[in-house]
Amino acid sequence: MHDTLRVVQNPGSSVCVFDPTYANYGNTVKCALPNSHLSYIPALDTASWTYLPDPQQSLDMLQDFCKNGAKSLIIPVPDNPTSQIPSDSFIKAARDIMEDHHGFLILDFAYKALWFDDMPDCYSWSPNQFENLISIHSHSKWLSSLGRRFGWIEAHPNVIKGIEKITESTLLSPDTLHSMATTRFLKKSIKNQTLKSYINSTRMLYKKTAEILIENIEQYLGWNYLIPQGGLYTVCPIPNNENSVTFVERVLKNTGVLMIPGTGFGPSMNHAVRISYGPLCYDNNKIEEGIKKIGKYLSI
Ligand SMILES: Cc1ncc(COP(=O)(O)O)c(C=O)c1O
Structure with missing residues (x-):
């Protein structure tokens, strides 16, 4: 770029x-x-x-x-x-x-x-x-x-x-x-015709993981979100309009769950977070565990 x-x-x-x-x-x-x-x-x-x-x-x-x-x-x-x-x-x-x-x-x-x-x-x-x-x-x-x-x-x-x-x-x-x-990977996967199925199965894996994240946000947090149309993330507004950096720090210290403060992405995200489901596509249970912990901490 x-x-x-x-x-x-x-x-x-x-x-x-x-x-x-x-x-x-x-x-x-x-x-x-x-x-x-x-x-x-x-x-x-x-x-x-x-x-x-x-x-x-x-x-x-x-x-x-x-x-x-x-x-x-x-x-x-x-x-x-x-x-x-x-x-x-x-x-x-x-x-x-x-x-x-x-x-x-x-x-x-x-x-x-x-x-x-x-x-x-x-x-x-x-x-x-x-x-x-x-x-x-x-x-x-x-x-x-x-x-x-x-x-x-x-x-x-x-x-x-x-x-x-x-x-x-x-x-x-x-x-x-x-x-x-x-x-080597590209040559091999084009020759044996596995490249397309690799891409398709990968994107479906992420799509399913995104759906699991959204279900958990609805169930345990009740926050607004954007339904992912691709990629690895969603974004949510923070309850009570708290500053995103202090909010993320507070939640991390108290639950061990890391979200990304929205501030760096532009002014509209100053009071929002980015939640990443990408790293957990092979471990969906961790998504529920993490979101549940945040919900429990915030409801105290
Ligand atoms: C929108 C966007 N562009 C580019 C990159 C970086 O790509 P690369 O690792 O190839 O530099 C990222 C990585 O997070 C990204 O989110």
């Missing part, structure tokens, strides 16, 4: 993101584009706890940011922290707006393989069709290669050339052993 932003924007121009969004984008923009800032498009209505309730209003805001010089919009699909996927018509309209302003739509596909229901249209888009489309893929989630910083980018050849220039002077050959292992 860092290298891509340096290629497509000049320092000082703003980068559009949703509020909330992936917490790392703030620092990425600071490092890649000095004097640039994030232009937040509100996506989570904290009163009704719904996602993109007024798509046209969000698109109008994007239009205004672009008129003021924004050159890219980053959308994680599915999103972190909300695990939501904007509608096909929304993503298409956002792409058109970026195109009108000679800007880029950057789809962060870190969680692409973990979608739960209908496959989004944008999964089959290509920069060959849309020159202003950039998609960034990662092996972190679907191949459990977190921390390797290993993936690939699809973009117009001029963008790729620019990214190559930057990576030539930063890293030349990332993690050779891991590249070899991934290549």
Whole structure:
């Protein structure tokens, strides 16, 4: 993402993101584009706890940011922290707006393989069709290669050339052993036709785990939540509007259960938490155990 932003924007121009969004984008923009800032498009209505309730209003805001010089919009699909996927018509309209302003739509596909229901249209888009489309893929989630910083980018050849220039002077050959292992896995699983079934069974495993988390939130906490449409998380508002950092610390100290404070994901999450079901997809009982403990502690 860092290298891509340096290629497509000049320092000082703003980068559009949703509020909330992936917490790392703030620092990425600071490092890649000095004097640039994030232009937040509100996506989570904290009163009704719904996602993109007024798509046209969000698109109008994007239009205004672009008129003021924004050159890219980053959308994680599915999103972190909300695990939501904007509608096909929304993503298409956002792409058109970026195109009108000679800007880029950057789809962060870190969680692409973990979608739960209908496959989004944008999964089959290509920069060959849309020159202003950039998609960034990662092996972190679907191949459990977190921390390797290993993936690939699809973009117009001029963008790729620019990214190559930057990576030539930063890293030349990332993690050779891991590249070899991934290549071997892909070759083998395509040949014996197990790749598709691996992806399907993995995403269904996460979907089932998400459902278990939601059932437990309803049963033991009674909090609002967003139904995950993919990915590894849901987000919930904190009772009594407590600050998310102090709330998470208090719950952790008293129950041993860790949630993630919402603050880093954007202003809309200052009084909310992200709950991750991903690590417990092989140990669903722990989800019930953890949520039950939180419920018991809060009811004291
Ligand atoms: C939306 C999003 N993009 C990118 C990443 C990081 O991907 P990588 O590990 O390939 O750097 C994450 C990791 O949590 C993420 O949530």
